[in-house]
Amino acid sequence: xxxxxxxxxxxxxxxxxxxxxxxxxxxxxxxxxxxxxxxxxxxxxxxxxxxxxxxxxxxxxxxxxxxxxxxxxxxxxxxxxxxxxxxxxxxxxxxxxxxxxxxxxxxxxxxxxxxxxxxxxxxxxxxxxxxxxxxxxxxxxxxxxxxxxxxxxxxxxxxxxxxxxxxxxxxxxxxxxxxxxxxxxxxxxxxxxxxxxxxxxxxxxxxxxxxxxxxxxxxxxxxxxxxxxxxxxxxxxxxxxxxxxxxxxxxxxxxxxxxxxxxxxxxxxxxxxxxxxxxxxxxxxxxxxxxxxxxxxxxxxxxxxxxxxxxxxxxxxxxxxxxxxxxxxxxxxxxxxxxxxxxxxxxxxxxxxxxxxxxxxxxxxxxxxxxxxxxxxxxxxxxxxxxxxxxxxxxxxxxxxxxxxxxxxxxxxxxxxxxxxxxxxxxxxxxxxxxxxxxxxxxxxxxxxxxxxxxxxxxxxxxxxxxxxxxxxxxxxxxxxxxxxxxxxxxxxxxxxxxxxxxxxxxxxxxxxxxxxxxxxxxxxxxxxxxxxxxx
Ligand SMILES: Cc1ncc(C[n+]2csc(CCOP(=O)(O)OP(=O)(O)O)c2C)c(N)n1
Ligand SMILES: [Mg+2]
Numbered sequence: 001x002x003x004x005x006x007x008x009x010x011x012x013x014x015x016x017x018x019x020x021x022x023x024x025x026x027x028x029x030x031x032x033x034x035x036x037x038x039x040x041x042x043x044x045x046x047x048x049x050x051x052x053x054x055x056x057x058x059x060x061x062x063x064x065x066x067x068x069x070x071x072x073x074x075x076x077x078x079x080x081x082x083x084x085x086x087x088x089x090x091x092x093x094x095x096x097x098x099x100x101x102x103x104x105x106x107x108x109x110x111x112x113x114x115x116x117x118x119x120x121x122x123x124x125x126x127x128x129x130x131x132x133x134x135x136x137x138x139x140x141x142x143x144x145x146x147x148x149x150x151x152x153x154x155x156x157x158x159x160x161x162x163x164x165x166x167x168x169x170x171x172x173x174x175x176x177x178x179x180x181x182x183x184x185x186x187x188x189x190x191x192x193x194x195x196x197x198x199x200x201x202x203x204x205x206x207x208x209x210x211x212x213x214x215x216x217x218x219x220x221x222x223x224x225x226x227x228x229x230x231x232x233x234x235x236x237x238x239x240x241x242x243x244x245x246x247x248x249x250x251x252x253x254x255x256x257x258x259x260x261x262x263x264x265x266x267x268x269x270x271x272x273x274x275x276x277x278x279x280x281x282x283x284x285x286x287x288x289x290x291x292x293x294x295x296x297x298x299x300x301x302x303x304x305x306x307x308x309x310x311x312x313x314x315x316x317x318x319x320x321x322x323x324x325x326x327x328x329x330x331x332x333x334x335x336x337x338x339x340x341x342x343x344x345x346x347x348x349x350x351x352x353x354x355x356x357x358x359x360x361x362x363x364x365x366x367x368x369x370x371x372x373x374x375x376x377x378x379x380x381x382x383x384x385x386x387x388x389x390x391x392x393x394x395x396x397x398x399x400x401x402x403x404x405x406x407x408x409x410x411x412x413x414x415x416x417x418x419x420x421x422x423x424x425x426x427x428x429x430x431x432x433x434x435x436x437x438x439x440x441x442x443x444x445x446x447x448x449x450x451x452x453x454x455x456x457x458x459x460x461x462x463x464x465x466x467x468x469x470x471x472x473x474x475x476x477x478x479x480x481x482x483x484x485x486x487x488x489x490x491x492x493x494x495x496x497x498x499x500x501x502x503x504x505x506x507x508x509x510x511x512x513x514x515x516x517x518x519x520x521x522x523x524x525x526x527x528x529x530x531x532x533x534x535x536x
Contacts, residue, residue, distance in 0.1 A: 021051035025071025027098030030162035046437035052082020057414035073111030086152035088401030092145035099156030197266035207271025216315035225330025376408030376431030
């Protein structure tokens, strides 16, 4: 006989997925054993949302769905933030949880919450996995995570059901490719329209994954002389040292690339999703929409031409338009924009403190171009997302649709596992405290991850909001632990840096050693763009 748990594990394996991230409860033992039986590596995280965050980052870097596991009740509730992130960050994640046995719903309440109901609003699908159509359900779930607008799916399976034999006669596994062979659409009208634009731009967003149309995007940009502005999730889609890279927007209401966007007369939106924008979409220019999903939820009213499906064939055709851009546009406009950015002067840091700018510059100078950097959420993210030079696709990871703290370290660990190279997590001290237990996983796996904590003893982004709104600073400052003792407790390397020379030395050494490391950067947040320059 083959059990539900075994079919679940077989189907995951057959889809080419070799790792599941999670933290089990007593109700998961059948599933865990079936995963082991299929040779699937189970990565034991210290908090369930970390598992979902790792599954998300793994999916992004491998191009396959990521799979996470949690128990019923509290485990599923802990995984919720990770799933909400997968939903708003459009990540293809399958979460398997235990769930209460529906036969006992009326007589047993311990740890029972209605998981189908709570996951419903933040998933593309949530189902109870039973011994009927088990294989089809799991295959369908994995496929659904990747189709159209990617997103999470939840499957709950009770401990009883996991051990039951599947009902005979199921169709054989048939892992279909997530990208369908849709007919190439007729883009002639959009092409004519784009050919008339004098100041076109391309805005690339989270929907570039999993198709990865980077090459087609670059070719269109070059043909049209269109500056490419990326959202944070698309950083690296065009190299930041390409003469048409117009930077990143979506982090704050005043991100500098709006200067270029505001002057444009036509936008080609590629895999764009307003979920990433910090302000309402108020650009008046007409849009050519190229994405794996339709312009809806919410609808952008300025879309004039809409192409839903594979993006590469559309971009390839658009690149054939006869362009006639304004001579001051394209590279020239981007070069002028970069000059204005280079002129910004920075305040002096307090004694014994570094500016975050110095920390980032030192890291950028000492790590390879393709090194994956993740950020957590806070002032440090808004700043890093804006200025971190990203040269290759998917080498900058973050939560942006949900903007959830706690993602930085799990994402960097997942990246180090997939790439087998050093990755760097830049986190605030608030976010670091949320995931400190995961340093144990970093040590267990010997992952070459540098966790760099921007120590400002505050939830700086929130403290800044208080100051800007004229409120007293309250509930946003705290005292950090002795990070050296923390690192020692987890048996990982430690560095404390408070000026540039020490910072250079620490980064150099940590990169050369390639071991798990914690770097505490004593920073002055004054130079973050989100931090008011006068602290009352
Ligand atoms: C899970 C979660 N809780 C709360 C918030 C709200 N929030 C956004 S930024 C921030 C401050 C983060 O502090 P820290 O990690 O120290 O980063 P900093 O702003 O100091 O750079 C908070 C509390 C959030 N985004 N996610
Ligand atoms: Mg902080």
